[in-house]
Amino acid sequence: MNFARYCERIDGLSYLAGKMELTGSRVRRYLMQMPFSTDRDLLETHFDILQKAFEIISDQKTKPVLMQLEHLFSRVHDIQGTLVALKEKRILDEVELFEIKYFAALCSDAEKLCRQAGFSYENMYPLQEVFHILDPDNTGTVSFYLYDSYSKTLALVRRQVAEIDPDRDPTGWNQLQDIIQKEELAVREKLSLQLSALYPALQENFDRMARMEIWFAKAKLALLYNMVRPVTVPGDQSGVLSLDGMVNPAIADHLENAGGTFQPVSVTLCAEPCLLTGANMSGKTVVLKTLALIQALTQFSFFVPAQKASIPLVKDVFLVIGDKQDQYRGLSSFAAEMLDLDRIMANMNAGTKMLVLADEPARTTNPAEGAAILCALVEYLEKHSVMSLISTHYGDLGLSCRKLRVAGFQGNQVQGRLDPLRMNRYMNYSLIEDKGGSVPLEALNIARLLGVDGSFIDTAKKYLK
C-alpha cells in the first residue's frame, strides 16, 4: 500500500504531508506513491540518506548551496508527458525538445550543487549525450531551435526563403515554407529517435530529482518537529516497540495555538496484546493515533516525533477508532468496526505481522456482549502474538494480559468550573503499568468539573453499585 492510502487511514500522516515544503504537484505525486516498506536494509539506507540531508540543512555553512538547490527544484517542470512520448517513440515538438534540454541542464546543475553540499545520494545520470543532440553548435546555452546544422536542406531552403518577400511572391514563399516544415519534421523525428534511446536515464533522473526534493523536505520536517531517526528492530516476532517522549505533531500544533503544550508520552509494546485504561479525556485515543503515525512514518522512511524510538517492522498498521460510520453502505458505527476487526482476524489467520491499535472496541453495543467481544479479540491477539494496544473502559474482565493505565486526572487541583480546553493542565498523560483489573471511575467526577448539572450527577450516583 502507498503513502496516499495510509494518509486516508491516519490523519496525523496527511497533516505532516501538508506541512512538507514541496514545489508542486509533480513532487507531491511521488510522495503519495511512496511504498510502505518492510525491508529493514532498505529503510536503514533511507535513514542514512535522510540523516545526511538533515545534517546539511542543520549546517549554516551549506545554507547558500541549499538555497540554490531549492531554487533549482522550483524550476523543474513536469515533463512526465514528454518522457512518456519519448518512451513510446513519438515525435517531439520544438517546445518538448527544449524541455528535455532544459531538464538535462538542471540535472547537471543539481549534480554540482549536491557535490558542493556533500549530498552523495540520488546521483544524476550524466546526460552529456542530450547536449550533443540538442546543442549541435556547442553554444552551451539552454535555449533551443531547430539549428541549421541539423540538415543541409533545411539550411539551404531557409537561406532561399530569406531572399523572398512573402508579400511580393506569396506562392514561392509558401512553397519554400512547406519544404521547411517537412524538413523540420524530419529533423524532429531524427532527434526524437536519438533521444528516445536516452529515455531510461532521463526518466531515472526525473524520478531522482523528485526524490531528492522529498529527502530535503523530510529533513526539514524532522527539524521542525524535533524528530529522531528510529532504530529498526531486526526481523523475528519478539521485537519490542519502544518510544520515549513521543509527540503527536498535529495535536501539539493545535494545543500550541490554544496556548497549551503537548505532554510527551513514553510507551513500550511487545508482541502481545496490551490493554490501555484511563479516565475520559485522558488521551487514550491520542496515544493510539500517535503510535499508528510513528509506525507508518518509520516505514515510509521518515524520522519520528519522539526523543527515542525503537520500532519493529510490520506488514501493516491497523488503527480502529470506531467512529467510522458508513451510512451510504448502510453500516452503523458498530458494523463498520466489526468489519474492521474481521479484516484484522483474516490478517492474523494469514500470519501477517502487524500492529493493531483499537480504540474502545465494541463500545457502542451492550456492555455484556461488548466485553465478550473485547475478551475474544484479546485472546486472538494473544494466540497470534500480535503487537497491539487496546483501549477500554470495561473493567474486571479477568484478562491476564498486560495493562497500561494513563496516570490520570489530578482533579483536586481544579478550582471552579473546568474549561475542556484546559483539561490538559490537570491531566498526567504518562502511562503506568497496572497490575489490578479495575478501571478508574472518574466519569462522574469529570462531568461535575465540566459544570454538568449537580442534581443530575447526584441522581447518577444513586445508580452506582
Place this chain on the structure above:
Amino acid sequence: MPFTDQIIRYGSLSVVGLGKNTGKTECLRYVMEKLNQRQKAIAVTSIGIDGEGVDRVTATPKPEIFLEKGMYFTTVASYYTSKRFKAEICEVLPYTTVLGKMVTARALEKGKMILAGPSDTSLLQKWVREMPQRYPIDVCLVDGAISRLSPASPAVTECMILAVGAAYSLNMRILAQKTRFVFDTIHLPLAGESLRSKLENITHGIRGITARGDITDPGVESALLPAQVREVLGKCGNRIYIPGAVSNALLKTLGEGKEAGSTELYIRDFSRIFAEPRVFYSFLDKGGRIFQLFSTRLLAVCVNPFSPQGYRMNSEELVNSIHKEVNVPVYDIKRMEG
C-alpha cells in the same frame, strides 16, 4: 516620433483599444518599428486569449504581430510551434493558461505571429517585471485585449497608448466622448501622500477613512449591491476606499446618496472603474470626488479611421475632434506611416 523617447525612458508600454479593430495592433507595430530604428531591445506579448487568426466578432482577419530579428516574445506553445520563421525558445514559463504552456522565445529572423500571452493582470505584471531581469531588454510592450484596460494599469506597465477607431463607433461625437471619458478617469487627482502609503498595501475589501485620515475596516467584503454600499457609508462615513472594481451600481448609489456632494471615493487606478460615463459624470457633477492611488501616463491617443466594414472616416476631422476633448497628442497611425 515624439513619444518614442518617453517609452524608452519608462521601459514598459501597453497599447489598449476602446474596442476591437481600433487599430491597436497597427499602433503597436508602429511603436516597435520606431524602437527598432533606435536599436532598442524589445519584448512583446499580448494579454488574453483573443488570439484567433480571424476576428470572431467581425470575421475580418486579425493582424499578426510583426517581429523583427532579436525581439523577445511570449505566446502559447501551440501558436509557437506553428510559426513560419526561425526563433529560439529561451524558456517555458512555469504556469499554464487555458491555452496551454507559455513560451518565451527570441526571433532569429523577422516574421509574424499571433501572440497570446499571460491572461491575467498579476501574471502580466510578473512578466513585465521579470523579462528585463532575465534578458537584455530595454522595453516591454503589451498588446491589450478587446475593451480591457487592465494591462494599462500602472501596476503593470509604466505608460500607455490608447487606440480609438471607427470600429468602436462610426459616430465621431460618440468616439470623442468615450475617449474623453477614459482620459478623465486616467487623470483623476492623486490621493495625498500619507493616505497613499496607508492604503497601497490594502488590496481587498473596503475601508473607511476618518476625518483625521485613519483607516477603519467596516468588515464588508464587497460593495456590489446598493444595500451594501449604504451599509458601508453608514459605517464609514463619506470617505471610502475601494481597491476592487468600481461598478456602475456602486457609483450610482454613491451619487444618489443625500451627501453625494461631500463623498470622497478612493480607488487604486483608473482601470478599476467599470461604471458608465453618465453615472461617473453625474457623481462628479454632484460634487462627489474620486481620487486614485496610482496615476497612469497616457502618452498619446492613436486613431484608426477605418472600420472593419470598410467605411472610412475623415482622418483629419477625427483627429481634431478627439484632440478637442483630450490634452494629449492624437495621431492617425496610418497617415503617419504613409
